Amino acid sequence: QVQLQESGPGLVKPSETLSLTCSVSGGSISGYFWSWIRQPPGKGLEWIGYIFTTGSTNYNPSLNSRVTISLDTSRTQFSLKLRSVTAADTAVYFCARATRRINFDMFDYWGQGILVTVSS
């Protein structure tokens, strides 16, 4: 059974960099889109971006200039860096696996989520 687990600091100061890691277990890391999604408290879901196992990336343009997603296949982990954070970046951050099935892409496995608060 595939499992994803987010880790990282729960508190980040304004203007600093938010850094999270997602550890993947129970399945291959190859052939999937490894994604980050966030959810501000009491609000909806926002896709941040993904990295494919070839290393190609795709980011939400609204965050593109501040986001980097990287993949460490040897450690079956992928990471998120979000630079120059503000209070608007306070959210629960989920890592997720996106699968392509019959040309359709979908998030089929998710981590439990980690709350990151931006505050001084």
Added chain:
Amino acid sequence: DIQMTQSPSSLSASVGDRVTITCRASQSISSYLNWYQQKPGKAPKLLIYGASSLQSGVPSRFSGSRSGTDFTLTITRLQPEDFATYYCQQSYSTLWTFGQGTRVEIK
């Protein structure tokens, strides 16, 4: 960006009711539409992909359909564990977007 608009934003229903949630895309997305269920404090769970294909392990009381740019999630015979928030998500464009969510509450 492709905007996904869900309606209603919330609804109240009773156990055993038939519930319908609609998601409208701002442009054609073919059948590149997924539905998720999210319970408080939990990650979303995939229910339907490709507009109408049931994810493995999801009860058959959940179904999805498409009419043009309008998509529907139907829950027949609502069960206590179905009270949750439901999100649609399109994967047609390179910018994946979610609807704003529909909260299904107990009447």
